[in-house]
Amino acid sequence: MQKVDVLVIGAGPAGTAAAIAAKEAGAKEVLIVERGDRIGGILNQCIHNGFGLQLFGEELTGPEYAQRYADKTENAGIEVLLQTIVLKIEKDRSVLLQNTTGIFQVSCGSVIVATGCRERPRGAINIPGSRPSGIFSAGTAQKLVNIKGYMPGKNVVILGSGDIGLIMARRMTLEGARVLAVCEIMPYSSGLKRNIVQCLESFDIPLHLSTTVTKILGKERVERVEISAVDSSFKPIDGTQRIIECDTLLLSVGLIPENELLDGLDIEMDTTTGGAIVNDKMETSAQGIFACGNCLHVHDLADYASLEAEIAGKNAALFTLEKRNHTTEIPFLAGFGITGIVPQKVSLDALKNGVVISLRVKQPFENSRVIIKNENKVIKEVREQHFLPGEMIRFTLKADNAEILIAEVIKND
Amino acid sequence: MIYDVVIIGSGVVGGLAAYQMSKYDLKIAVLDSAAESATGASCANSGILHAGYDAEEGTLKARLNVLGNSLMDKICDELDVPIKRNGSLLIAFSKEQKKIIENLYNRGIANGVTGLDILNKKETLELEPEINPEIVAALYAPSAGIISPFELAIAAVETAALNGAELFFNCEVQSIIEEKNYITLNCSNNQIKTKYVINCAGVNADKLSGIEDFRITPRKGEYLLLDKKNSNIVSHTIFPCPTEKGKGILLAPTVHGNIILGPTSTYTSDREDVETSAAGIEAVVQQCMHYVPTLEVKGTITSFAGLRASSNKQDFLIDFAPNSTRQINAAGIDSPGLTASPAIALMLEQMLQKAGLALKPKPVFNQRERVIHMNELSLQQRNNIIKNNPAYGKIICRCEQISEGEIIDAIKRGATTVDGVKRRVRAGMGRCQGSFCLPSVIEILARELNISPEQVTKCGGKSIYITGTNR
Numbered sequence: 001m002q003k004v005d006v007l008v009i010g011a012g013p014a015g016t017a018a019a020i021a022a023k024e025a026g027a028k029e030v031l032i033v034e035r036g037d038r039i040g041g042i043l044n045q046c047i048h049n050g051f052g053l054q055l056f057g058e059e060l061t062g063p064e065y066a067q068r069y070a071d072k073t074e075n076a077g078i079e080v081l082l083q084t085i086v087l088k089i090e091k092d093r094s095v096l097l098q099n100t101t102g103i104f105q106v107s108c109g110s111v112i113v114a115t116g117c118r119e120r121p122r123g124a125i126n127i128p129g130s131r132p133s134g135i136f137s138a139g140t141a142q143k144l145v146n147i148k149g150y151m152p153g154k155n156v157v158i159l160g161s162g163d164i165g166l167i168m169a170r171r172m173t174l175e176g177a178r179v180l181a182v183c184e185i186m187p188y189s190s191g192l193k194r195n196i197v198q199c200l201e202s203f204d205i206p207l208h209l210s211t212t213v214t215k216i217l218g219k220e221r222v223e224r225v226e227i228s229a230v231d232s233s234f235k236p237i238d239g240t241q242r243i244i245e246c247d248t249l250l251l252s253v254g255l256i257p258e259n260e261l262l263d264g265l266d267i268e269m270d271t272t273t274g275g276a277i278v279n280d281k282m283e284t285s286a287q288g289i290f291a292c293g294n295c296l297h298v299h300d301l302a303d304y305a306s307l308e309a310e311i312a313g314k315n316a317a318l319f320t321l322e323k324r325n326h327t328t329e330i331p332f333l334a335g336f337g338i339t340g341i342v343p344q345k346v347s348l349d350a351l352k353n354g355v356v357i358s359l360r361v362k363q364p365f366e367n368s369r370v371i372i373k374n375e376n377k378v379i380k381e382v383r384e385q386h387f388l389p390g391e392m393i394r395f396t397l398k399a400d401n402a403e404i405l406i407a408e409v410i411k412n413d
Numbered sequence: 414m415i416y417d418v419v420i421i422g423s424g425v426v427g428g429l430a431a432y433q434m435s436k437y438d439l440k441i442a443v444l445d446s447a448a449e450s451a452t453g454a455s456c457a458n459s460g461i462l463h464a465g466y467d468a469e470e471g472t473l474k475a476r477l478n479v480l481g482n483s484l485m486d487k488i489c490d491e492l493d494v495p496i497k498r499n500g501s502l503l504i505a506f507s508k509e510q511k512k513i514i515e516n517l518y519n520r521g522i523a524n525g526v527t528g529l530d531i532l533n534k535k536e537t538l539e540l541e542p543e544i545n546p547e548i549v550a551a552l553y554a555p556s557a558g559i560i561s562p563f564e565l566a567i568a569a570v571e572t573a574a575l576n577g578a579e580l581f582f583n584c585e586v587q588s589i590i591e592e593k594n595y596i597t598l599n600c601s602n603n604q605i606k607t608k609y610v611i612n613c614a615g616v617n618a619d620k621l622s623g624i625e626d627f628r629i630t631p632r633k634g635e636y637l638l639l640d641k642k643n644s645n646i647v648s649h650t651i652f653p654c655p656t657e658k659g660k661g662i663l664l665a666p667t668v669h670g671n672i673i674l675g676p677t678s679t680y681t682s683d684r685e686d687v688e689t690s691a692a693g694i695e696a697v698v699q700q701c702m703h704y705v706p707t708l709e710v711k712g713t714i715t716s717f718a719g720l721r722a723s724s725n726k727q728d729f730l731i732d733f734a735p736n737s738t739r740q741i742n743a744a745g746i747d748s749p750g751l752t753a754s755p756a757i758a759l760m761l762e763q764m765l766q767k768a769g770l771a772l773k774p775k776p777v778f779n780q781r782e783r784v785i786h787m788n789e790l791s792l793q794q795r796n797n798i799i800k801n802n803p804a805y806g807k808i809i810c811r812c813e814q815i816s817e818g819e820i821i822d823a824i825k826r827g828a829t830t831v832d833g834v835k836r837r838v839r840a841g842m843g844r845c846q847g848s849f850c851l852p853s854v855i856e857i858l859a860r861e862l863n864i865s866p867e868q869v870t871k872c873g874g875k876s877i878y879i880t881g882t883n884r
Contacts, residue, residue, distance in 0.1 A: 035811060085808045100803035102796045121846035123638070123715030130688045131717060133831075133871035133878050137848040144852050150866060150879040175883050219685055220876040236691075247880070260844075263642070 004029040005320040006313070007095055007108040009086050009261065012041025014293020015114035016069035017306035021313030022112070023076045026321055031106065032073065032080045033097060039073060039080060040066025041116055042139070043302060045146045048167055050194070054303035065302060089113075089261050093288050109320030110288040112312050113262065113276075117255040117294040119164075125253050127159075129216030132223075138164040138252035142171065151175055153248025157225050158182045159213045161189035161196070162390070163300070165252025170199035172250075179205045180244050183227050185212040185234055188364055190390035192300060213249065214241060222247050257295045265289065272339045273297035279329055280343045280350040282312035283319070290316045297342050297358065300392045304358070308342075311356075335408030337361050338370070346397075346405065354398040359407055361387040367412045374402040415595045416440045416579075417770065419607040421586050421621060424455035425562055425751055426743050427613035428569035429488070429758040434765070435573040438773045442605060443570060443578055444598070446585035446617075448873025449833040451566035453615040454750070456836060457636070457687065457719025459676060460562050460667055461650055463749040464501060464554035466521025466529065467660060473729040475524045477753035477760065482556055484755040492568035493783045494561060495668040501557035501650040502537060504548045504704060510654040514552045517655075521554070528555040541647055543705045557650055561668050562751050563836040571826055572781045581605070582829075583873060586614070589621055589740060596739055609770060611741045611761055612734075616684045616722045618744035623734040629745060631684055631720035632659075634676020635693035640712035640844050641670045651704050660748065662700040664708070669839065674701045674710070676719070687718045714844050721747035729753070731760055738768050785822065786838075788814050809857070810850040812843025817857060824861040831858065832872040855879070 005027040008019045011034035019030050038044060043051070046062030053059060056068065073080060084099040093108045119137040136144075136152050142164065144150045156177050158165045161184040169179045182200060187210045189196055200207050208227065214236045215226035224243050228236035257274040268277040268285040275296040276284040283290050292312035293305040318324050327347040334341050341359045361370070365387040372380035379399050387393065387409070397405075417439040420427045428450060431443045447453070462482055468474035489496040505511045514531060521529045530553045537551040538544060574580050585601040589610060598605040612621045619629040650665035658678045667673050677693040698710050724730060724745030734740035741764055743757055750757075766772050787795055787805060798818070799806035805818030815838050823837035831847075831854055834840050840854055841847030847854070855878055859866040870876040 035808065083807060085811065085814070087814070096792075098795075098799075098806055098808065100799065100806040102799045102806060103792050118845045119848050121714060121844075121848060123713050123846060124711075126637070126689075126691075126694050126713060126716050128688065128690045128694065133876040136851075136878075137845075140848050140851055144879065145883060148852055148856070148866075149883045151881045151883060152879060154880050214691070215688070217688075220871075220874040 001094070001105050001107050003107045004031045005109040006030045006112060006316045007106060008032045008112045008114060010034060010041060010114035010116055010293065010295075011036070011039045011080060012114060012116055012293060012305075013043055013065065013069065013302040014305040014309035015041070015112070016073050018112045018114055018292055018309035018313035018316070019078050020069070020072050020076050021310040022317040023078055025314040025317035027109070027317035030078045032078060033084045033086055034080060034082050035085045037083055039070040045139070045143045046167070047146045048171070051302050054301065055306060062302070069306070086261055089265060089289070091265060091286065110290065110316040112290045112292060112316050113259070113295055114291070114293040114309060115258045115261060115295040117257045117298055119251070120254040120256055122251060127213050127216055130218055132216070132218040132221050134218065134222035134247050135216065135249045135251065138168045138250045141168055141250050145171060145175060151177060153177060155180060155246040156248040156250060157213070157227070157244055157246045158250045158252060160184065160252035160254070161191050161207060162252045162254065163191045163195050165250065166191045166195040166199040168250055168252070169205050170203060173203050173205065179203070180246055181206050181208055181227065183208045183211040183213060185210070185230055188388065192390065212236065216249060222249055225249055255294065255298045257298065259295055270344055272334065273342060275342070277344045278342065279345040280311075280347055280355045281315035282308065282343065283315060288319050297340055300390070304392065304394060307356070330402055330404055332357070332405040332407070334359070335406045337363070337365060337409030338407045341407060348401065351397065351399050351402060354396045356394065357397050358392050358394050360389055360392055361409060362389060364388050365409050368409050369412060370407060370409055372397060373406045373408070374399060375404060414440070414606070416442045416605065416607040418609045418611065418765065419444060419598060419605060420611045420613060422613035422615055422618070423450040423566060423570045423580070424453050424613065424615055425451070425566045425569070425754040426746050426757055427611070428566035428573070429754045430611055430613060430743070430761050431573035431578050432492070432569035433758040433762050435576040435578045436774060436778050438775050441573065441578040442581060442607070443573060444581045444584045444586060444600065444605070446583070446601070448582050448830055448870065449828070449836070450570040451563040451836060452832070452872060454719050454721060455566045456563045457717050458562055458634070458751060459636075459663055459665065459673060460560055461663065461665060461751070462496070462558035462560050463752045464521065464529070464557040465524050465526045465749070465752070466517045466552070466554065467655065467749065468524070470520060470523040473731060474749060474753070477729065477756040478749040479525045481749070481753040481756035485558070485560065485752070488755045489560065489565070491780055492565065492572060493781065494564045494568050496558055496560045497668050498556065498558040499649055499666060500553065500555045501652060502532070502541060503552040503554070503652040503654065504537065504544065505550045505654055506548055508549065511550045513654045514550055517552055526554065526556065529553065541649055541651070543646055543707050544651065545704055545706055559650065559665060559668050560751070565754070567837060568781065574827070575779050575781055576775065586621060589623070591737060591739060609739050609741070609765055609768065611743060613743045615746070616720050618722060618742065619724065622730070622742045622744050623737065623740065624742070627724060627726060627730065627744070629722050629724045630680050630682070631686070632723040632747065633679050633681045633686065633718050633720055635689050635697060635716065635718045636673055636675030637694060637697055637710065637713050637716045639672040639674070639710065640714050643672045643709065643712045644670045646672060646705060646708060653700065653704065662697055664701045664704055674698070681720070684720065687720060689716050689718045693718070715846055723747045729757070731757060733764070733768070741765070781826070785819060787816050787819060809853045810840035810843060812845050813839045815840040820854065820857050821861055824858060829862060830870050830872045831855065831878070834858065851878070
């Protein structure tokens with residue numbers, strides 16, 4: 001059986017960054033397993049720019065960003081197995097792989113799961129109506145257009161104003177399709193502000209807030225969709241229905257961290273992030289199994305996924321090399337208005353040196369600030385003009401001592 | 414050329430009839446108005462093997478249900494189709510409902526159902542701990558089972574074709590004219606002559622039945638399908654007490670490890686109306702939450718609707734057309750049609766024989782080669798297969814772990830569309846519902862069928878995915 005110090009599952013922005021960091025931290029044999037046919041993961045189909053500002057100080061496209069990491073991976077002497085899928089991770093950290101050469105097992109000092117996320121399908125939101133062709137998740141459409149060179153439709157309605165939906169509105173328009181509407185069930189967009197401006201407003205594409213698709217019509221191919229305004233509990237308001245003639249419906253209705261490989265390992269999961277519960281080392285509750293990137297929690301920017309993965313990579317290497325200190329961990333809890341905290345547990349040692357914390361607000365807040373309390377004492381404040389659920393809040397938290405950490409939103413005086 | 418037997422429709426009824434008749438030295442054709450087999454009720458139903466206590470004693474439904482149930486293991490083994498005898502529980506929440514259960518028990522006994530038992534609350538909860546503890550009793554039917562209806566129909570049609578039956582897809586029969594020595598079928602794109610014809614046209618069977626006062630009014634059923642992660646919620650099929658509207662909304666595992674919820678029951682005038690509705694989905698969820706309060710429907714991966722070919726006759730109509738000894742109708746086949754289908758096929762065979770068709774068994778009858786389902790095999794077996802054909806090592810559908818080799822095999826066996834691939838090997842049937850694998854499946858179909866990706870459809874007709882190339 002092949003033995004490696006660190007096995008990384010996924011060669012996207014998180015997996016590659018984790019592998020490189022593991023190598024730098026002293027791991028000798030680092031292996032990346034990637035199910036796709038090239039390094040970069042979903043970045044390869046994200047041909048728009050906006051990547052790399054945080055990490056490289058310049059605007060790169062997704063493939064350019066991926067190439068930087070592909071080069072680094074190669075230079076670091078990291079082995080990459082492409083078109084290889086992980087069938088199972090065992091508790092003893094042996095991992096079962098499959099590709100065209102067969103099925104084989106690799107024994108791993110530590111495992112980093114960087115499997116990314118998938119898009120919520122139509123069924124998850126149960127849009128009524130028929131089931132013709134012409135309904136695509138935005139990511140599928142993006143792959144067809146940007147990787148395969150095929151257009152999935154001509155007259156398009158997009159449901160969901162997450163970033164992929166917004167990017168695809170622009171992309172389809174540039175390729176000659178008509179984007180008739182972007183509908184968003186929430187009263188605000190969950191995408192980045194810059195994407196609303198650059199992808200919708202610049203092309204006069206209407207964004208309908210508090211609106212959803214209430215019916216899909218068409219026997220063979222989509223022929224029409226019915227959209228309706230929704231009330232504050234997201235129920236369609238009768239009488240507001242409106243029909244849009246179109247041949248395509250793109251769904252950008254949320255991302256689900258892909259963690260099926262963790263099933264059966266008894267790993268503690270966080271229902272707010274959809275990922276594993278990790279400590280500041282990005283280690284899950286199963287010893288030696290680490291998680292990072294979009295399978296841990298969905299990020300706004302690839303750069304942040306890479307940065308987080310570096311922590312996982314370094315600590316996965318140290319785990320294998322047995323150079324870890326075991327310290328007391330304290331929980332990090334979500335208070336009023338807060339969700340999706342990562343890491344969910346922090347060690348006091350790490351806290352002394354500073355830990356990068358990510359969290360989100362549950363709903364938009366104005367004239368408010370996010371505070372971090374140790375029991376009842378405020379130890380950190382984050383101030384912004386406004387907070388939006390679509391924008392991850394990221395900061396370094398440093399403290400000499402703490403018992404229990406709570407993040408919450410409070411109104412400014 | 415004049416066929417001996419033409420079968421109209423390639424759902425489970427038409428498919429199994431074709432399979433049965435292809436054992437004899439006959440010229441057979443199977444016609445379907447769709448691009449693939451099993452696109453009507455056979456692709457959107459509960460996939461339940463009913464025990465046979467529902468239908469009134471003496472009806473065709475009662476007789477063919479019990480017989481069909483007993484034939485199904487053998488047929489599924491021959492055709493290499495998954496089946497599981499998971500047993501069913503019909504639950505009662507009140508004394509009145511318990512009475513209904515007792516009546517059904519007696520009816521089941523009269524119909525010849527074996528193994529029936531009335532369980533008390535404790536016994537029921539021991540079998541299914543997640544069931545609502547407010548129940549008072551349950552009718553337990555160990556002979557009930559689950560099956561993959563579309564795989565059954567597809568396998569039957571494939572095997573019939575392997576034994577010489579000719580398949581005509583996208584071929585809609587518009588009229589049947591009985592002439593002196595043969596019957597002429599006027600179809601959308603050709604004309605076919607045959608000595609005998611069996612009408613298994615599902616929701617459209619009344620139009621070809623030749624009976625004026627026989628009408629099919631499709632009864633729609635809406636379903637939800639849950640992620641495999643929910644598979645341990647129940648192991649038996651859970652039925653409520655039946656009402657005049659039918660057997661009610663059930664909750665059951667599928668042979669592939671998902672959980673299915675449904676169906677609703679609403680009449681529709683449109684024979685192609687398979688739209689789901691917010692109200693229908695809501696009703697299904699409400700009902701099933703009542704049976705199993707811990708049920709989590711947020712793991713829904715898809716919802717869909719199917720049409721039952723319910724007729725004004727109530728019972729199945731399996732008979733010669735009026736004043737004919739050469740046209741047979743197998744019509745109005747709603748529930749328990751799937752369970753009854755092997756028995757219907759035998760009945761049709763006997764009718765043809767009675768009508769004068771000579772049935773001479775073929776010297777050699779070939780079963781189809783068993784389908785390789787990689788994720789059901791041992792590591793050693795999988796490794797051997799990959800060594801022989803590396804395409805079986807390349808995973809295309811990551812959710813269901815379906816390899817390129819399996820998809821190519823499905824196409825070689827007759828899949829011409831994305832739905833055809835999906836129904837044969839489950840690519841795109843998992844939790845992402847094809848988001849990741851659709852582009853690859855389109856490419857593989859185009860390559861194997863030697864067509865352009867723009868010509869690849871979801872299920873024939875205008876159901877294309879790609880409308881052009883980039884600028």
